[in-house]
Amino acid sequence: MPRWEPDAVGRLQAAAIDLFAEQGFERTTVAEIAERAGLTKRTFFNHFADKREALFGPVSERQRELVVAEIAACAGSVSPVDAVLRGLQAAADVMFEERRAAVARRREIIDANPELREREWGKRAALADAIVEALRARGVDSGTALLAAGVGVLVQQMAMRTWAEAADGRPLREHLSDALLSLHAVIGQRSV
């Protein structure tokens, strides 16, 4: 009989991040992750398809759900790109704001490994797809939805970096709106 496992997912993810940071992603086995978490390999595979998923797993799904719910909740007068920004900000407040140190460590682990980066891009694609669908449900045309979703993914990527690196204590939601302004400025710099 499996023993009672309070927050097995959270413990496995924390153990995975610790071990990946200590000894590298490649050199860490699922058995080691499970052991560190005080759980079994079997429990690991009940929750994650593979070692990579321990870094992504339910976080990405939850983020998508929060972003999509917020986009759907925006008044009809809110523009596509603002609806996307509000969606990302809602997820930021709930999921990331209190976990800056953990997010920064996770960032370093992913950056160091091409396999993890590929998986991260896959998750970004899934987020973009979910945003496209949420915008289409608001009556946004598919071209605009694709661009606004792409903007969202890019702004999220940029803001997570500046927020994790910054020592100013400003919340992630502000880094998100700043990233959108910076993006607008960069695109507006035309030399021809």
Added chain:
Amino acid sequence: MPRWEPDAVGRLQAAAIDLFAEQGFERTTVAEIAERAGLTKRTFFNHFADKREALFGPVSERQRELVVAEIAACAGSVSPVDAVLRGLQAAADVMFEERRAAVARRREIIDANPELREREWGKRAALADAIVEALRARGVDSGTALLAAGVGVLVQQMAMRTWAEAADGRPLREHLSDALLSLHAVIGQRSV
């Protein structure tokens, strides 16, 4: 002794696209691809690490090289986003313009398969990294380089779709500059 293989890579890629379109990506084996191309499995693995790479392989590398070379060749007065656009346009002219039908078929195959989409996002990440590096070499700050590279990847993605779907015969380079204008317009639509 392996026989002489004129353009083995091109033949293997064409055979892979044909078979993936005919019977699906999952159901196609490397042995079938090699047979269709009149080559051996061994030759396949001399050129590609796996089945997925037959859809990407040297195309992605070549695109990166052309984009980066064009960015490096731009005058110092060209803005980051314009340098990126010119890079993408240079690659478009050389690599894609004459191959619209093949590009559209390849698009459908990738869209139908999550594994292929993940790999494509990995290739986009590699393109973004290469653009960041090329911009940094021009003295662009890292934040601007990251955003301009993200814009490039998004504009490329959008333009490839509209160009492949459009019946107007306008060249891909024009779809690329249109996508950049559309992106600017979408980001400029602020409701708050």
